[in-house]
Amino acid sequence: MDVLDCIVIGGGPAGLSASLTLGRARRKIALFDDGTNRSRVTQASHGFITQDGIKPKEFKETALKELENYPTVSYFKETVTEIIKASANERFTVKSSTGKELVAEKIVLATGIHERFSIPKIREFYGKSLFSCPFCDGWEQRDKPLVVIAEKEEHILHLTKMVYNWSQDLVALTNGNPLSKEGQLELKKHDIKIITEKIKDLIGNDGYLEKIELENGESIKRSGGFVAPSYYRPNHFAEALGCELDEEGIVKTDHVGRTSQKNVYIAGETERSKPASIMISAAKGNKTAVSVITDIIMERF
The missing domain is CATH 3.50.50.60 (FAD/NAD(P)-binding domain)
Incomplete structure (x- = not known):
């Protein structure tokens, strides 16, 4: 089985942005998304310069179209059901709802948050x-x-x-x-x-x-x-992978996406379990991807 450089889980602004940056760095990656990101109920997204008022569906379709320019990026509209890590976190096997299994060196969690009313x-x-x-x-x-x-x-x-x-x-x-x-x-x-x-x-x-x-x-x-909703992570991947959380449930990072677990990164709202605009989430996705790319380059140089 081919080993990918990275698997990104979650196709919201953070995951899409991370995937674009990884693709442009010639990294072989897979992006999984099940279409449950919370912006799906939004009629229009505002405050993103040059994109003010864009419909979230249009935003996502444009982003996915841009990813097609990078042959090392694969997109799967599937739900990730399990992430299995090998010893020392050197390999991760990602299983999906359709039975697909892919292996990668690094994982980016960008699964976002959901509202509770x-x-x-x-x-x-x-x-x-x-x-x-x-x-x-x-x-x-x-x-x-x-x-x-x-x-x-x-x-x-x-x-x-x-x-x-x-x-x-x-x-x-x-x-x-x-x-x-x-x-x-x-x-x-x-x-x-x-x-x-x-x-x-x-x-x-x-x-x-x-x-x-x-x-x-x-x-x-x-x-x-x-x-004023309360917010929660829709899955427990961060906990299952052993990422350290603080007393408020925030995933501890180095502020550029690296978690306490080697080769496990986090991007966007998933980190803090608090809402963010698409501009901020996209920026965090870019920042996390840069950390992944930097680590790969330094490890292999």
Whole structure:
């Protein structure tokens, strides 16, 4: 079996960027992607210079088309189910859902993160009228009647203050969780309505929010807003490969993609389990790929 230089797992901005840089360095690599990256629900991605407003599907299709220019890059639209490391981390066998097995010297984990919502109904509106990042979607929601939904006080205060930059017509909902008097005063001085009643339902059509029903019978008309999800890694490859994590679950690295495990690298949101823009994720993918290439060159020179 041929041994590849590197296998990249995850075809979001980080994995695509890493694959491009590796391909341009004449490295023989494979990119695996199962199409579950969280941007798939996004209508348009913003803030990436020269690509502002691009549809994530178009972004990905363009990136994959660019990879075709590099004959040493192979792309597999498959789910990786297992990564088996040989002793001393000199070889890794990657198994996919179709039974494919490939071997590589190095692994880049770029599997990203997923959102978790305490209110499942949010998913019906997420990406169309409810968002998590005001820097990404605040401009399109400017001056609209918006809602901010968050359950922890630090999240409700931070997110509401941020969203206020784009629209002052705000209602803050804590979904049944208390907000301190100090926190309430901070928001009320800007005429922001605070509701601690539990949310009963979100009402709208085709992903576009119209109103929010509370358990006390009250109904609030809103056309969209921002939410504070929690985030998690969709798989445990980093843990299974023995990568060291800190007390917050962040994968420890040298800040350029190298983990505590030899020949195991990480890129993009996977490292911190926190969201990042496509520009930042792509930059991290490039930075990690440079580390992989540098290590290969130095080891073989």
